[in-house]
Amino acid sequence: MAADSREPRQPTMDDVALAAGVSRTSVSRVFLGQSKVSRETIRRVREVADELGYVPNRIASGLASGGSSTVGLLLRDAANPAYGLLFTRLQREAHEAGLDIISMTIAEDHRGHKQVAALDHLIGMQVSALIVATGGVTSDQLDPFRSRLPIIRAGRPEPTTRVHAVSYDEVDAGHRLGSLVTGQGHRRVAVLHTEADESYPEWVRATAITEALGAGGAEVVTLPVRRVGDQVEAAVDLAARGTVSAIMCPSDARALDVLRALQGRGLSAPDDVSVTGCDGIMPGLDLIGLTTFRVAVEHLAHRAITNLVGLLSGDIDSVVHEEVAGTLVPGRTSGPHHPLEN
Amino acid sequence: MAADSREPRQPTMDDVALAAGVSRTSVSRVFLGQSKVSRETIRRVREVADELGYVPNRIASGLASGGSSTVGLLLRDAANPAYGLLFTRLQREAHEAGLDIISMTIAEDHRGHKQVAALDHLIGMQVSALIVATGGVTSDQLDPFRSRLPIIRAGRPEPTTRVHAVSYDEVDAGHRLGSLVTGQGHRRVAVLHTEADESYPEWVRATAITEALGAGGAEVVTLPVRRVGDQVEAAVDLAARGTVSAIMCPSDARALDVLRALQGRGLSAPDDVSVTGCDGIMPGLDLIGLTTFRVAVEHLAHRAITNLVGLLSGDIDSVVHEEVAGTLVPGRTSGPHHPLEN
DNA sequence: ATGAAAGCGCTAACAC
DNA sequence: GTGTTAGCGCTTTCAT
Numbered sequence: 001m002a003a004d005s006r007e008p009r010q011p012t013m014d015d016v017a018l019a020a021g022v023s024r025t026s027v028s029r030v031f032l033g034q035s036k037v038s039r040e041t042i043r044r045v046r047e048v049a050d051e052l053g054y055v056p057n058r059i060a061s062g063l064a065s066g067g068s069s070t071v072g073l074l075l076r077d078a079a080n081p082a083y084g085l086l087f088t089r090l091q092r093e094a095h096e097a098g099l100d101i102i103s104m105t106i107a108e109d110h111r112g113h114k115q116v117a118a119l120d121h122l123i124g125m126q127v128s129a130l131i132v133a134t135g136g137v138t139s140d141q142l143d144p145f146r147s148r149l150p151i152i153r154a155g156r157p158e159p160t161t162r163v164h165a166v167s168y169d170e171v172d173a174g175h176r177l178g179s180l181v182t183g184q185g186h187r188r189v190a191v192l193h194t195e196a197d198e199s200y201p202e203w204v205r206a207t208a209i210t211e212a213l214g215a216g217g218a219e220v221v222t223l224p225v226r227r228v229g230d231q232v233e234a235a236v237d238l239a240a241r242g243t244v245s246a247i248m249c250p251s252d253a254r255a256l257d258v259l260r261a262l263q264g265r266g267l268s269a270p271d272d273v274s275v276t277g278c279d280g281i282m283p284g285l286d287l288i289g290l291t292t293f294r295v296a297v298e299h300l301a302h303r304a305i306t307n308l309v310g311l312l313s314g315d316i317d318s319v320v321h322e323e324v325a326g327t328l329v330p331g332r333t334s335g336p337h338h339p340l341e342n
Numbered sequence: 343m344a345a346d347s348r349e350p351r352q353p354t355m356d357d358v359a360l361a362a363g364v365s366r367t368s369v370s371r372v373f374l375g376q377s378k379v380s381r382e383t384i385r386r387v388r389e390v391a392d393e394l395g396y397v398p399n400r401i402a403s404g405l406a407s408g409g410s411s412t413v414g415l416l417l418r419d420a421a422n423p424a425y426g427l428l429f430t431r432l433q434r435e436a437h438e439a440g441l442d443i444i445s446m447t448i449a450e451d452h453r454g455h456k457q458v459a460a461l462d463h464l465i466g467m468q469v470s471a472l473i474v475a476t477g478g479v480t481s482d483q484l485d486p487f488r489s490r491l492p493i494i495r496a497g498r499p500e501p502t503t504r505v506h507a508v509s510y511d512e513v514d515a516g517h518r519l520g521s522l523v524t525g526q527g528h529r530r531v532a533v534l535h536t537e538a539d540e541s542y543p544e545w546v547r548a549t550a551i552t553e554a555l556g557a558g559g560a561e562v563v564t565l566p567v568r569r570v571g572d573q574v575e576a577a578v579d580l581a582a583r584g585t586v587s588a589i590m591c592p593s594d595a596r597a598l599d600v601l602r603a604l605q606g607r608g609l610s611a612p613d614d615v616s617v618t619g620c621d622g623i624m625p626g627l628d629l630i631g632l633t634t635f636r637v638a639v640e641h642l643a644h645r646a647i648t649n650l651v652g653l654l655s656g657d658i659d660s661v662v663h664e665e666v667a668g669t670l671v672p673g674r675t676s677g678p679h680h681p682l683e684n
Numbered sequence: 685a686t687g688a689a690a691g692c693g694c695t696a697a698c699a700c
Numbered sequence: 701g702t703g704t705t706a707g708c709g710c711t712t713t714c715a716t
Contacts, residue, residue, distance in 0.1 A: 010490055010693095012692095012693055012694085013693065013694065014693080014694095022702080022703090023702065023703045023704080024693090024694080024695095024703090025695085025696090025702070025703060025704080026701085026702060026703080028694065028695060028696090029695095029701095029702090032695080035701095036701055036702080037701070037702085038701060038702090041701080041702085053486040053487075055462050055465050055466050056462075056466055056693090056694080057405075057466055057468060057692090057693055057694070058463065058466035058467050058468075058694095059401050059404045059405050059410075059466070059467060059468050059692090059693080059694090060405050060692070060693030060694040060695090060708090061693075061694050061695065062401045062694085062708090063399075063401050063402050063405050063692090063693080063694070063695090063707095063708045063709065063710085064693075064694040064695040064696080064707080064708055065694080065695050065696080065708080066695090066708060066709095068401070070463075077430055078420045078426040078427075078429045078430050079423075079426050079427045079429075079430040079431075080426075081421075081423055081426065081624075081625070083426075084420040084421050084422075084423065084425075084426030084429075085420075085421045087420045087421075087426075087447075088419055088420050088421040088447070089421075091447040092449075095449050100446070100463060101446065101447070102444045102445070102446055102463075102467075103444070103445050103446075104442070104443065104444055104445075105429075105430070105433040105443070107434075107437050117442075120397050120398075121400065121412075121442060121444075123397050124397050124398055124399055124400035124401070125400050125401060125444075125467075126399060126400075126401045144395040145395075148352055252626075253625060256625060256626045256629060259629055260628065260629060263629070282423075282624065282625060282626060283423070283595060283598060283624060284594075284598045284624060284626055284627070284630055285626070286602065287598060287601055287602060287605070287630050288626055288629050288630060352709095354708095354709055354710085355709065355710065356709080356710095364686080364687090365686065365687045365688080366687090366709090366710080366711095367686070367687055367688080367711085367712085368685085368686060368687080370710065370711060370712090371685095371686090371711095374711080378685055378686080379685070379686085380685060380686090383685080383686085398709090398710080399708090399709055399710070400710095401708090401709080401710090402692090402708070402709035402710040402711090403709075403710050403711070404692090404710085405691095405692045405693065405694085405708085405709080405710070405711090406691080406692055406709075406710040406711040406712080407692080407710080407711050407712085408692060408693095408711090
């Protein structure tokens, strides 16, 4: 049996109008929920529409009315739990604000090329606003569109002051984690320092961690990293040799990797070395007991949408630049340093 | 400083045509990458377009050509790592197949109402095909559109034979997990059994687990559950009393919850009771050592897109109904049962 | 190789 | 309250 016989052309508004014995305008009014339509007309139109399986063509209506009410969301990678949750929360908040969101994921390949395809695609769909939840798109790439529709960055520190942004207070996160560790007596600490162009948020975190560590009187061994997994062995080596008593990572994924490597060597945290991460989103983190910092995804999503609504309605006309605070999550993978043991 | 001065109307094809001194038709041809255009015209058009920041209006082009080439993806919740990963992989596979994907998340509230809004929205956007990665939409709701465009369900067992589907072999998953546990000597096992209307995949898993347990000679204590967290205490009670020596869960999230409850009571797996989950996607599962079953997300995404391409091109004209196999992941939360200890 | 003209399905004045 | 008339920005014959 053939699965699809395709063709059966979508019924149009004219089909409905004809079948209902009214003008196309009336049908339009019914679907737009406009006032000037009689009860009876509404009923007949709805009935006929259902019967025919009519679904308004948003493409056409968007064209005609010049402007859809849906906002576009540009994503990078929902496989990362932190982004997956952000995605979900943004959707929810948007929904509650009466906004429809359509999202596209940028391809990961060629930095700066394929990326923009999704941007153009969304712009081309005439979305009424754009939420950019990925660093894969630079502020420069957003520039040409800033004057055409509100664009707000969500979840990434925005270095420029040109585009609206609601981001996590990564500096605070780094400082809190750093202080926690120096407060526990650690004086030589390895920091996995992500390159800025690999992940700007992680770079900011690592930088803040390093700063706090220095302020707390600790010496820092900086290990520049790009992809998850980089320098993990090196860090563990340092710990095994007793060169450092703590390894700090700018993300939970990297911290888990360190934990894994430690385990592979028969070492463990915090007995042999303290380990910290950052994000705090993954389910099950509590079971692992990772010391981390929990970013306020829910709050960020809320602020992002609230601001977007303000931007859309024109109530806000200045550049939005907010940071939301998170929570330190002390775990069992970090603990006080006992100099005597080394 | 005003952030947005809006208005600056998007440049249209006519603007470009005018500025380039050619007809709109030529501009169209250039952007459609059609053959019959002179090198020189192409150059000038591209140049002018860039200058003006022109982005083709897909809405209009879709209307005119009757049919976008993008496919719609209906999601439920990307916060669940398994769905987040599926989402990501579907995007990647689609991208590699030259398909653009736009996705919408269905609202979670009223079963069957708001849900359909996203469906209609996507249909209304005239997508050329639909991937449904959520159980939130019933097959009945998809029915009216089956004849208009290819619809394929991804990641959920599809009970009917009407709509295309690529799903995980949940029955195999359940059987393998059940056999593992009986093979380890467990004879009285508690199974968190999700209600079918809460989560069909979990229901199938739990049912298969129960079946395998029975076949392996074990007695099953069925604990009907809905939301994550349900019956967790009850299960732990049974274990504490020695009524069961293993607790099997139809998802990792539930298993983690059990582990957490166990920990809260000072009990642990597998010493006091064996615990198993199902999904195997969460990062860090290996550190927790959870015994689980890893569903083949990557493979599923690949098959889903491959089939979609076939459906789109008309190469496939029968109903697609595939299941992809996963992998048993024996962990450290389950172990042999030692009757003497109880 | 290029242009002119006719819509795609819908909304938005503007009459009635 | 309802219908009429223009388009929205683009693709597409069909000429040239």
